[in-house]
Amino acid sequence: MIEIQNVRKSFGQLEVLKGIDLNVAKGEVVTVIGGSGSGKSTLLTCINGLEPIDSGKIIVDGTEVHAKSTDLNKLRQKIGIVFQQWNAFPHLTVLENVTLAPRKVLGMSKADAEAIAEKQLKHVGLGDKLSTHPTRLSGGQQQRMAIARALAMSPDYMLFDEVTSALDPQLVGEVLETLKMLAEEGMTMILVTHEMSFARDVSDRVAFFHQGIMAEIGAPEQIFGDPQHEETQKFLASVR
Amino acid sequence: MFDYTFQWKQVLARLPKMLDGAMVTMEVAVLSMLIGIVLAIVLTVMRRSGSRPLAAFATTWVEVARNTPALFQIYMAHFGIASFGIHFSPFTSLLIGITFNNAGYLAENFRGALKAIPETQTRAGRSLGMTSSQSFRFIILPQMLRIAFLPMTNQMVWAILMTSLGVTVGMNTDLYGVTQDLNALTFRTFELFAIAGVIFYIITKVITLGARLAAARLFRY
Ligand SMILES: Nc1ncnc2c1ncn2[C@@H]1O[C@H](COP(=O)(O)OP(=O)(O)OP(=O)(O)O)[C@@H](O)[C@H]1O
Ligand SMILES: [Mg+2]
Numbered sequence: 243m244i245e246i247q248n249v250r251k252s253f254g255q256l257e258v259l260k261g262i263d264l265n266v267a268k269g270e271v272v273t274v275i276g277g278s279g280s281g282k283s284t285l286l287t288c289i290n291g292l293e294p295i296d297s298g299k300i301i302v303d304g305t306e307v308h309a310k311s312t313d314l315n316k317l318r319q320k321i322g323i324v325f326q327q328w329n330a331f332p333h334l335t336v337l338e339n340v341t342l343a344p345r346k347v348l349g350m351s352k353a354d355a356e357a358i359a360e361k362q363l364k365h366v367g368l369g370d371k372l373s374t375h376p377t378r379l380s381g382g383q384q385q386r387m388a389i390a391r392a393l394a395m396s397p398d399y400m401l402f403d404e405v406t407s408a409l410d411p412q413l414v415g416e417v418l419e420t421l422k423m424l425a426e427e428g429m430t431m432i433l434v435t436h437e438m439s440f441a442r443d444v445s446d447r448v449a450f451f452h453q454g455i456m457a458e459i460g461a462p463e464q465i466f467g468d469p470q471h472e473e474t475q476k477f478l479a480s481v482r
Numbered sequence: 483m484f485d486y487t488f489q490w491k492q493v494l495a496r497l498p499k500m501l502d503g504a505m506v507t508m509e510v511a512v513l514s515m516l517i518g519i520v521l522a523i524v525l526t527v528m529r530r531s532g533s534r535p536l537a538a539f540a541t542t543w544v545e546v547a548r549n550t551p552a553l554f555q556i557y558m559a560h561f562g563i564a565s566f567g568i569h570f571s572p573f574t575s576l577l578i579g580i581t582f583n584n585a586g587y588l589a590e591n592f593r594g595a596l597k598a599i600p601e602t603q604t605r606a607g608r609s610l611g612m613t614s615s616q617s618f619r620f621i622i623l624p625q626m627l628r629i630a631f632l633p634m635t636n637q638m639v640w641a642i643l644m645t646s647l648g649v650t651v652g653m654n655t656d657l658y659g660v661t662q663d664l665n666a667l668t669f670r671t672f673e674l675f676a677i678a679g680v681i682f683y684i685i686t687k688v689i690t691l692g693a694r695l696a697a698a699r700l701f702r703y
Contacts, residue, residue, distance in 0.1 A: 290609060319611040328602040333624045333701075343610035346620060388606075395610060 243267055244289060244399060244432070249298035251284060258284045260454040261298070266432060268398075271425045273433045273441040273462075276451030277477060282434040285451075286401045289432070290314075290321045303398070319347060322392030323401040327408040329388035330376035336363065337372040340391045348395070355394075362390040366420050382413030386420050393424075400424065402433045438481055442466050450474045486672070493673040496664050500674075503660030504681050510577055510648070510656060511641040517577075518584025518641075519634070523623070525589040526596070540589065547586020552644050555579045560651035572653035579651075580644050587637050588630070595629035596622070628701050635693035639686045646682075657681060 244266040251259040258281045266272050274282045287293040289300055291307045291314040300307040305317055331339050340359035344350040350358075363369055366386040368379075376384050385405050392400060402421065406414045418440050425431060425444045435441055441448055441462065448465040450458045450473070458471040469475045528540035547555065556579030560570060570578065599622060607617030627634075646658035653659045661678040665671050 292605060292608060315608075315611045315613055318609055321609075323609045325602060325606070328600045329606055331603065331606070331621055331625075333628060342620060343607075343612060346616055347611040391610070 243301075243303060244430075245299070245301040246285075246289070247299045247301070249285075249288065249295050249300060251281075251288060251293065251295045258454050259288070259295070262454075262456055264449065264456060264459070266399075266430060268430055269428050270446045271429075271431045271433065271444055272447050272449060273435055273445040274449045274451055275435065275438070275441060275477070276457075277453075279453075280451040281454045282451050283403050286323065286403050286432065286434060289401060290318050290323055315347070319395050320398045321401060322395060322397035322399065324385065324388045324392055324403070324405050326404045327381075329391075330379070330384045332375065332377050335373050335375055336368060336379070336387050339376060339387060340394045343391070344394050358394050359390070362393045363387070365393070365423075366390045367416070380413055381409045382416045385409065385417045389417075389420055389424075398430060400429050400431045402431065402435070404434050404436060407436055436481070438466070438478070450477065452477070488673060489670055490673055492668065493664075493670045493677065496668075496674070497677065499664065500657060500660055500677060500681060503655065503657035504685065506573075506655045507642060507645045507657040508685065510573070510580065510645050511638065514577055514580040514584050514641050515634075515638050517581045518588055518637070521581065521585035522588035522592055525585060526592045526626075527618070529589070529593065530596075543582075544586045544589050547583050548590060552579065552583050553647050553650060555582050556644075556647050556651060572648060572651045573655070575651045576645065576648040576653050576656075579647075580641050583644065584637055584641055587640075588634065591630045591633040591637070592626055594633075595626045598629055599625050631693070631697055631701070635690060638689055638693070642686055642689070643682065 246262055246264040249259050249262045250257065262285060264272070274285070276282055284293060288295050289302070289307065291312070295308055302317060302321065305312055307314070307317060331342070334342065337356065337359055340363060341352070341355035344355040344358060345352065360369070360372065363372060366389055368383060368386055368390065371379065371383065371387075376387060379387065388405075405421070406417050409417065414437070418437060421431075421433065422440075422444050433441070433445075445462045447459055448462050449456050450465060450469075450471065452471075452473040458465065458469065458474045465474065466478065469478055525540040525543060528536040531537065556576055559578040559582065560572065560575035563570065603621050603625070604614070604617050607621045608614065612620070645656050648656050649659050649662055654663050657678055661674050665674050668674070
């Protein structure tokens, strides 16, 4: 369970998160939508401790992320994250990209790590690309590789930050399919996305962010069908 | 007016000696590069460490190495340090001087290479649970060395050529030193130095071409 309690965060003068409260239960899929600069990416990088917070708490399975005593490297093993772009390690093959962390972080043997990596790469449809360098992959394949790489650590949670928005339109579908598959398998996920129909399709709840505030959260039918907040209505009108 | 008769035969008889010298030249250059690369990585880590004294130390090294004559650096390694009662052989002094120079130039190359690696690479590594040192070693460092590979081969060529400065600290076993001694013995100045020049040229060409081939094999991405 991820518990986000009254989290505030500023970059210099600019307050980017203005008291966010959100609980994500095991197995839940929460999508975060909202305008550019509303703090969506910042929230994700706070959850896995890449960014410090100013006040409030984020608790993952009882561990407070930003407590001094927390071993972030250990915590991150159970929180996978995939970014918008530049995820692939270009000097490693696809297989090596995926085995690196299991070997160096979990101390797995090469053979064990490769077995897991192959399984995950097949899972995302890259079983035939093991010895290819990621620079030879399409953007969509690179993103699926990044997903497999995160999954190889057997995370309990997955965070996705607009993983399709740097892709050519015809490559978006294959990555969304992969995400959907994960959701159906019961992975707990927080997804930031601009793909509204996908969000409606896959989410248990949808959160709308506006200028550092979570203006509205609810079931996809409600957010898309009957948005309560004026800003949600404006936003949805603008993206439709 | 032009009464110099070339005597190649007499000089070519000394070729084996010169080739022995060339081996010493290569030895100094290769050692100075290997140690120089390691030191340059250390300097790079120091500059990124966030510790002011370490960064200042590394920056001073780089500044001195890049903005003073290589001859000065080799001279200091020999006669400068000797003033404090520490005496190095000409070989060691030459090696120290060139290594110091290599490390400074390479550290600067590495800094440029690092700028070409997106910050998100480290983020991706940290997100997978790697420590900052693991991210640097397994993700950043290999990419940095790859980007800096061609500047590194240039520095290797430079290291070969810098060995000729060893004569100023009494070095006489390297290619240039051997050539100079033979010259004092035979006075066949033009022939000897022409041959030395050709050997230098061949060595540096082989290095450049070899490096290009190696790069094509090593870096397939
Ligand atoms: N490292 C940083 N330093 C300074 N300001 C930052 C930093 N990261 C983000 N910001 C600022 O914080 C605000 C929120 O950024 P964030 O990336 O979280 O927005 P977002 O909702 O993900 O937007 P987008 O949809 O464009 O990705 C923006 O105004 C951004 O410029
Ligand atoms: Mg963002």
